[in-house]
Amino acid sequence: MTRLTVNERPVEFAMDPRTPLLWALRDAANLTGTKYGCGVGDCGACTVLVDGAALRSCLITLAECEGRFVVTIEGLSRDRSHPVQQAMVAEQAIQCGFCTPGIVMSAAALLSANASPSDAEIRAAIPNLCRCGVYPRLLRAVHRAAALTRREDTIDAAPAPGIAPQAAARAVPALTPPSSLTSSGETP
Amino acid sequence: MALTRRGVLVGALAGGGLVLGFALRPRSYPAPLAPREGEYAFDAWLRIGTDGVVTVAVPQVEMGQGVTTLIPQVVAHELGADWRQVAVEPAPPSARYANLALAAKWAPLWMPLAPSLADEADDLLTRRWAEHGRFNVTADGTSLDAYEAPARAAAACARAMLAQAAAARWGAAWEACDAQGGFILHEGRRLAFGQLAQEASRFSPPATPPLRPNPVAERPGEFPPGAPLRHPRLDLPSKVDGSWTFAGDVRLPGMVYAAIRHAPIGLSASVAGMEEDAAKGTRGFLRTVTGDDWVAAVALDSWSAEQALARIAPRFMVAAGVGSDAIDAAMDEGLRTLDAHRLRQEGDSAIVTGGMPIQLRYEVAPAVHATIETASAVARLRDGRLELWVGTQAPEATREAAARALGIGVRDVVLYPMAIGGSFDRRLEFGQAVEAAVIAKAVGRPVQLTWARREELRAGLPRAPVVAVMGARLDTEGGIAGWRARIAVPATAREFGRRLFDHDLPQEAISAVAGKADAMALEGAAPPYAIPHLAIDHVPVRIDLPTARMRGNAHGWTAFFNESFVDELAHRSGREPLSYRMAMLGKDPRLAECLQRVAALSQWGGGADASGQGIACHVVGEGRIAVVASARRDAEGVRVDRLSAVADIGRIVNLDIARQQVEGGLVFGLGLALGCAVRYEDGRPDSEGIGGMGLPTLADCPEIEVEFIESKADPADPGELGVAAVAPAVANALFSATGLRLRRLPFFGEDL
Numbered sequence: 037m038t039r040l041t042v043n044e045r046p047v048e049f050a051m052d053p054r055t056p057l058l059w060a061l062r063d064a065a066n067l068t069g070t071k072y073g074c075g076v077g078d079c080g081a082c083t084v085l086v087d088g089a090a091l092r093s094c095l096i097t098l099a100e101c102e103g104r105f106v107v108t109i110e111g112l113s114r115d116r117s118h119p120v121q122q123a124m125v126a127e128q129a130i131q132c133g134f135c136t137p138g139i140v141m142s143a144a145a146l147l148s149a150n151a152s153p154s155d156a157e158i159r160a161a162i163p164n165l166c167r168c169g170v171y172p173r174l175l176r177a178v179h180r181a182a183a184l185t186r187r188e189d190t191i192d193a194a195p196a197p198g199i200a201p202q203a204a205a206r207a208v209p210a211l212t213p214p215s216s217l218t219s220s221g222e223t224p
Numbered sequence: 225m226a227l228t229r230r231g232v233l234v235g236a237l238a239g240g241g242l243v244l245g246f247a248l249r250p251r252s253y254p255a256p257l258a259p260r261e262g263e264y265a266f267d268a269w270l271r272i273g274t275d276g277v278v279t280v281a282v283p284q285v286e287m288g289q290g291v292t293t294l295i296p297q298v299v300a301h302e303l304g305a306d307w308r309q310v311a312v313e314p315a316p317p318s319a320r321y322a323n324l325a326l327a328a329k330w331a332p333l334w335m336p337l338a339p340s341l342a343d344e345a346d347d348l349l350t351r352r353w354a355e356h357g358r359f360n361v362t363a364d365g366t367s368l369d370a371y372e373a374p375a376r377a378a379a380a381c382a383r384a385m386l387a388q389a390a391a392a393r394w395g396a397a398w399e400a401c402d403a404q405g406g407f408i409l410h411e412g413r414r415l416a417f418g419q420l421a422q423e424a425s426r427f428s429p430p431a432t433p434p435l436r437p438n439p440v441a442e443r444p445g446e447f448p449p450g451a452p453l454r455h456p457r458l459d460l461p462s463k464v465d466g467s468w469t470f471a472g473d474v475r476l477p478g479m480v481y482a483a484i485r486h487a488p489i490g491l492s493a494s495v496a497g498m499e500e501d502a503a504k505g506t507r508g509f510l511r512t513v514t515g516d517d518w519v520a521a522v523a524l525d526s527w528s529a530e531q532a533l534a535r536i537a538p539r540f541m542v543a544a545g546v547g548s549d550a551i552d553a554a555m556d557e558g559l560r561t562l563d564a565h566r567l568r569q570e571g572d573s574a575i576v577t578g579g580m581p582i583q584l585r586y587e588v589a590p591a592v593h594a595t596i597e598t599a600s601a602v603a604r605l606r607d608g609r610l611e612l613w614v615g616t617q618a619p620e621a622t623r624e625a626a627a628r629a630l631g632i633g634v635r636d637v638v639l640y641p642m643a644i645g646g647s648f649d650r651r652l653e654f655g656q657a658v659e660a661a662v663i664a665k666a667v668g669r670p671v672q673l674t675w676a677r678r679e680e681l682r683a684g685l686p687r688a689p690v691v692a693v694m695g696a697r698l699d700t701e702g703g704i705a706g707w708r709a710r711i712a713v714p715a716t717a718r719e720f721g722r723r724l725f726d727h728d729l730p731q732e733a734i735s736a737v738a739g740k741a742d743a744m745a746l747e748g749a750a751p752p753y754a755i756p757h758l759a760i761d762h763v764p765v766r767i768d769l770p771t772a773r774m775r776g777n778a779h780g781w782t783a784f785f786n787e788s789f790v791d792e793l794a795h796r797s798g799r800e801p802l803s804y805r806m807a808m809l810g811k812d813p814r815l816a817e818c819l820q821r822v823a824a825l826s827q828w829g830g831g832a833d834a835s836g837q838g839i840a841c842h843v844v845g846e847g848r849i850a851v852v853a854s855a856r857r858d859a860e861g862v863r864v865d866r867l868s869a870v871a872d873i874g875r876i877v878n879l880d881i882a883r884q885q886v887e888g889g890l891v892f893g894l895g896l897a898l899g900c901a902v903r904y905e906d907g908r909p910d911s912e913g914i915g916g917m918g919l920p921t922l923a924d925c926p927e928i929e930v931e932f933i934e935s936k937a938d939p940a941d942p943g944e945l946g947v948a949a950v951a952p953a954v955a956n957a958l959f960s961a962t963g964l965r966l967r968r969l970p971f972f973g974e975d976l
Contacts, residue, residue, distance in 0.1 A: 052507045055527050063481060063525035068473035069466015071645070072526075073596040074677040078915035081596055109466035121464045128453070128880055131888060132288030133463030134597045134645025140464060159923040165914065167596055167646045168288045169891025170884075171925035194461040201275060210306040210406020211276040212418040 038098040043111025053099035058082045069109035069137045080164030083138035090145035109137035115196035119184035126193035127177040131168030139164045151185045242272040242421040244378040269378040276418030279311040283321030284362040287644035290881035293457045301440035302379035304403030314641040317620040322354035325370035333721025358620040365941025381429035389423035390415045442879040444932040471642040472600035472674045474613045479670040483529035486683035487517035487540035488907025496539040503532035513666040545907025546769045555691045558765030559712040565741035571757030575706040580695030588781045588969040590686040591900040597645025599656035600674040603664035610637045614657040615644035622654040626661040648775035678912040688716040688771035690781045694789040702797025707755045712763040716771040717744035730770035738766040748782035753808035776947035787840035787952030818850035818870045826852035826868035831960045838956025842949045847940030848872040851949040855957035864926040874937035882942045886930045889946025897951040
């Protein structure tokens, strides 16, 4: 049994300790935001933070994660408020979204160590493969995320999930808060 | 597309609210979405709840191209909704959502004997066929062409009914009401859609949808650099926190995981044996399942399934595994000796017959899609009913194939459309769904099947190899008097059509189309230039390697041949490559404008004096693009520093999505120019990982700038333009930089 901390929760995995972290996260913990793309470290889609460092979770075994702190895309923020998440959405540096979680984790690790990265440092820190071709926007997105990290900018491009209908109605006049519904309250 | 022979259906939601369906006649088709209590039984294009949420059904699969935003945007504009009140849901296969535009375009594939009877979306035969087959394939850039008109009509009717409800309350004329920001407005009064939805559902939709005078359009001039997005993509927030689910992310109670190995590609491939006992004791291993040409292991997690499979070590037999040496030889032999089908001829045939004064040969190697998501599917069989969670561009064909494999009826297969992690037409093939269904039946539990990367490369079919001899005769000024393209390529589009529409196995499809002319395999071969004497010849070579569609399709090679060749002719004539092209573009002023604009954008210097600049242009359907590449050769090989592109895609629904598509197309095309190639031996590719394929990375991605021409023409798809034009632009740039003319895709393998 391997014990580690995943997204701030202590977890014990009843799996073969040789299982790469990727499959423990996906198939046992149901944290499916971390993607399988190659299994050998080529694509970066499975990148997570292990003790703050961006690692490819297909290349590290559960046993090697014993006692360590793992953060996946689901745990990066509760409400999409991480600067990289906001900047990626704001710059629309996302297409199909399959490589996105890995890219976000790579960029988040970079910014936690360096809030003013150069172009060259960003290029070196994000080796992730993206076949849709969002690269032209990635540098821009990471620079914007860096500015957010330094509190020189604000973005609210990606709304928090699960906004209460009342709160949504306050922000969007066209939405009607549930309290004023005339029907049984069941809505499509 | 015209709105004839269609009608809008309307109804009420259980909790109050308005539903509009856009129905094809006859109206007897069953509803694709099960109605809730009190809801009328028909398909919904859009629903308006009493809470004000407008939900739009999207019958095309999202694979990054942005259709999940585009169709809702069409609805929101026509309806007068606030973008923040718009929600979206994927729609399952249904006759209601037949893609008539693609059915017409693909008539040569489903009705090869008389395609002209069905090559218009309004042809009766097209409609009957597409509705009967629930044909809502997502491909070939047809989403807006097929669905903008019906989505718009439904929204216009909804707006009219909401206005009628508001007007009744106010005692006003409904025609005098306006709709904006989610409200019906009249002389300073306003009512929200949600407040009106229930009353609106009691009105009848107008006989003719009262369309707004102008369709949705984002004009390039309205969006200077840094301008805010007017319609941000609806799918991105959930893509940035891991909650957007692909087929491989589906989790069901009691679900188990399968790993698979496939036989080599070739004739009579079958399973020869395995060491089944070797997997006993593998933690979590449950059992094996064997198909005709694959073996799967099932376990409690994917990794254990893969470990078990490695121990089992399945062995396969193949009568003739495909090999690249044999393919190359067949292509070469075919090009030199086979009779060609003349697909197009203009002017005097004598001028383009026999040997031409200038003849140059170009080659394209088989290339793989290399999607980051590998094939995956989840299947659950309960009480004779199969449920499939799968990302597929051809959902109804996927249902049919799974039904055939299990011996059940198509109506007993429920397909949940899942998003795709980059397809590039790879997910027009859907074998993994059939495999998952067979495994689920054998195991008696819900099963998730995810192909390992190795299997994606082994069993995914590549883009076809192509060899062309381009011939020209110049006039006294160096202009092009005669042009002949002799293009040797398997009848790859028709081969794909046999697999999709006739259920052929890959080798059966090869036999069925051998020697046949395939105009779709040569799309884009006729250059946009005014050339008096022209011939386009197809040499349909038979090779043993099954071939598939890929983003760009034939344009991926015809643009390379044409634009490399015309560049070579310009240089031979001592003419400047841009003006050489411009002189021949009298009949296509839109393409000429793209070229002029890209010259300004890139500070085009004529491409001479080893500047490293190369130019190319191409037309895909009604879309046009011109690209200038700046490239050089350094110690590490070829380096492309900058790509400048100007596209004319007519009216633009969403400018930033269009920009994403062109940028992404350029990067994808760059990948095809510099890598993505595989060679085969004994039915296996020489690469089983994507690490050494030369795929573009952030570190080597050129600076890219894209501009659009302002236009009111019908929208054209931006997705394939960049893919087509980038390879010749880079080849021409490298000629400028190095003096070497690269005539083979990918460029690697030639002496740089």
